[in-house]
Amino acid sequence: MKYVDEFRGTDLAQGLVDRIRRAATRPLTLMEVCGGQTHTILKYGIQALLPETIELLHGPGCPVCVTPVALIDHAVALAREPGVCLTSFGDMLRVPGSATDLLHVKARGGDVRMVYSPLDALRLATEDPKRQVVFFAVGFETTAPSIAAVIERAAALGLGNISFLTAHVLVPPALGAVLDAADNRVQAFLAPGHVCTVMGYRQYEALASRYRVPIVVTGFEPVDLLQGIANGVDLFNAGRGVVDNQYSRSVSRDGNVAAQRAVDRVFEVCDREWRGIGMIPMSGLALRPAYHAFDAGRRFALPPGVTETKNDCIAGEVLRGVRKPHDCAAFGARCTPERPQGAPMVSAEGVCAAYFQYRRTA
Amino acid sequence: MSRPLSPTVAACPVPSTxxxxxxxxxxxxxxxxxxLVDELFLPAFANPLLTPLHDGAVLDLGSARLAFSTxxxxxxxxxxxxxxxxxxxVYGTVNDLAMCGARPLALSAGYILEEGLGLETLTRVVASMAAAARRAGVAIVTGDTKVVDRGKGDQIFINTAGVGLIPPQVEIAPRRATVGDVILLSGDIARHGVTILSQREGLAFxxxxxxxxxxxxDLVATLVATEPSALHVLRDPTRGGVATALCEIAAAAQVGVQIDERAxxxxxxxxxACEMLGLDPLYVANEGKLLAVVARDAADRLLEAMxxxxxxAEAARIGEIVAEHRGKVVMNSQIGARRVVEMMSGEQLPRIC
Structure with missing residues (x-):
């Protein structure tokens, strides 16, 4: 298939593996930020192709993994409310809150719908004015523009029966938090290609120079990942804390300016709690006052959020790349995709699910 | 408008499902x-005909062997x-019987209809069943109809059951997969599942x-006519796709399954469509495709017959049964690395970003 097969070719992959093997003469710890990249790495067995000097750490780029428990509890409470139709993307429905998840609420009669686009939520709201539609908006900078566009549309239509429970998070502050942690081991990043398609990579230039860390904007196919790693090794060897753009077929320095403007019109940057990681200043998006009418948190009285207590799940350390899923005592035993103890075991983009799916002993 | 919500039970904030x-x-x-099958149905119904958990049960009548499925x-x-x-x-049950190596003889058809369903819709469905039965060479010989209140069903639910005759020398069961056997796949995968998905509300593309x-x-009859005793396992990889069917074979026979992604x-x-939605075609449902685990020395002849x-027409040899990694499926990936193929967990859901 055009534009896919080229990036999965064995010859190209092998050439890059050889290049990495020659260049990686000293230990280097790289973090791939996005869960989609993690899945490619595990699905194609990329770690096994790399020399022992290269260690890949898996980053926090799984939107449902970092959505705080309190927000999921809010979504659950809304979904149980008669007359409310709670909509969200597929994976979000499976993530456990403090007591249950949205799929179980649906099984017990709650009106929970899996949608593929926030436009579907808009359609549900216009179809039936008596129905209160809530869209549980999760994701990074990638999904924020479409949500912003839908909110603007809802405002233009004057819809009074749609609102948004927003849990949007931003990547660069999270990378800063990873680097600031006392136990940080990350020496280079593979930055998320899709986020950078929207946002460009100017923000990453500031991070790279401030922390003197190489950052390679990287795509999602096996050859993309291998090339991103190869470029990361070269920059690391040269001691250059700069941004390199491997995913140039999609990413430009400025990104999608129209999308950024839509986000900026509707949202403002706020402090945000990341599940398993904690509060990261200026790392989330909240609705601007002009759009507060569409804030589900303001439209409905939501129960106070619970804070997560410690169980044996080490999701926080896994999401910061400090530990690996199989370092967790619960992994694969008490914690499986059927009975997840933490969000990374739930999502298709979660690192624990990826390890469970692809990396259990053959 | 602000309305109070009932408080959630939040005594134990540890995530649980x-x-x-x-x-x-x-x-x-x-x-x-x-x-569900292992922990609820099997213990309740336990008997030697059910336990092999094949696509259909095999009833030995002495003079003949019947395959029975629903x-x-x-x-x-x-x-x-x-x-x-x-x-x-029609095809679903015909294929379940065929996966026992049987020639389908007769089907039953049970309908659960929702009050308010247009008779024209039912007529179209029934005409389609009749045509499908003719194509499959099977008769629909008994049936039943029930109607439920509007809103208590979704237009039409259909159950079919069927019996088929298993030819002599045919001995097909998941546990018969043997080290050295070759795995054949009768054509391209995931087409049915993606077609259905493309029509689904909210996702139409x-x-x-x-x-x-x-x-x-008929394809199975051709294989049986070619080399009946070399056919060890037949599976039509419907729900859960090729990956799940292979995982089931590996588990049932306690053998290793090795496949090549490129094949x-x-x-x-x-x-x-799969790339766009973030789905793995190995887990997407098929109809009209079969996996055959066959004796190595007959593999070429059976592939040719297929x-x-x-x-x-697009049948291919996709892998083999090995002595290593028993109970597991391992795939050589497109870029030449190896990975374990797990059984699907839950439903495949489109990704977020």
Whole structure:
């Protein structure tokens, strides 16, 4: 298939593996930020192709993994409310809150719908004015523009029966938090290609120079990942804390300016709690006052959020790349995709699910 | 407008997933379906005919061996490119029988209809079933109809059951997969599942794809005529896809299954849709395709026989049964690395970003 097969070719992959093997003469710890990249790495067995000097750490780029428990509890409470139709993307429905998840609420009669686009939520709201539609908006900078566009549309239509429970998070502050942690081991990043398609990579230039860390904007196919790693090794060897753009077929320095403007019109940057990681200043998006009418948190009285207590799940350390899923005592035993103890075991983009799916002993 | 919500039970904030409720994934063909079968149905019904958990049971009558199977159909939408709930209901059970190596003889048809359903819709479905039965060479010989209140069903649910005659020398069962056997796949995968997905509300995308749903009994008869005793396992990889069917074979026979990703054919429009939605075609449902685990020395002849048949023209050798990693499926990936292929967990859901 055009534009896919080229990036999965064995010859190209092998050439890059050889290049990495020659260049990686000293230990280097790289973090791939996005869960989609993690899945490619595990699905194609990329770690096994790399020399022992290269260690890949898996980053926090799984939107449902970092959505705080309190927000999921809010979504659950809304979904149980008669007359409310709670909509969200597929994976979000499976993530456990403090007591249950949205799929179980649906099984017990709650009106929970899996949608593929926030436009579907808009359609549900216009179809039936008596129905209160809530869209549980999760994701990074990638999904924020479409949500912003839908909110603007809802405002233009004057819809009074749609609102948004927003849990949007931003990547660069999270990378800063990873680097600031006392136990940080990350020496280079593979930055998320899709986020950078929207946002460009100017923000990453500031991070790279401030922390003197190489950052390679990287795509999602096996050859993309291998090339991103190869470029990361070269920059690391040269001691250059700069941004390199491997995913140039999609990413430009400025990104999608129209999308950024839509986000900026509707949202403002706020402090945000990341599940398993904690509060990261200026790392989330909240609705601007002009759009507060569409804030589900303001439209409905939501129960106070619970804070997560410690169980044996080490999701926080896994999401910061400090530990690996199989370092967790619960992994694969008490914690499986059927009975997840933490969000990374739930999502298709979660690192624990990826390890469970692809990396259990053959 | 501000309304108070009932407080949630938040005594224990440790995430937990209650499992005392039936979820859609219990019917998805993956891990939860297996859990239900293993922990609820099997203990309740335990008997030697059920325990092998093949696509159908094999009843030994002394003079003849009958294959017996049943399947229910709750397809949405009722009509889709390349088929409808009626043809699927016929092919589904015909194929379950064929996977026992049997020649289908007769089917039953049970209908659960929702009050308010247009008779014209039912007529179309029934006509399609009749045509499908003719194509599969099987008669629908008994039936039943029930109607439920409006809102208590979804237009039409159909159950079919069937019996078929197993020819002599045929001994097909998942546990018969033997180290050294070769795995054949009768054509491209994931076409049916992606076609259905493309028609689903909220996801409709334009495609020229048609479901490849087809009866497999004639293809199986060809294989039986070629080399009956070399056919060790037959499976039609429906729900859960090729990956789940292979995982089941590996587990049932306690053998290792090794497959080559490059040998598995996926058509471009199907791959494109899967890439876009973040689905793995190995886990997407098929209709009209079969996996055959066959004795190595007969593999070439059986592959040739498959390719000569119109329903197996794109058949390929995709892997083999090995002594290593018993109970597991391992795939050589496109870029030459190896990975374990797990049974699907829950339902495949489109990704977020």
């Amino acid at each position: 209650p499992t005392a409720t039936v979820l859609l994934a219990h019917g998805g063909g993956g891990r939860l379906t297996h859990k 399947d229910s159909f709750v397809v949405k939408p009722l009509f889709f490119p390349g088929g409808d709930i009626g043809s699927l209901a 334009e495609t020229t794809l048609e479901s490849d749903a087809a009866p497999l009994a 598995v054919v996926v058509r471009d429009p199907v791959r494109g 390719r000569k048949h119109p329903d197996g």
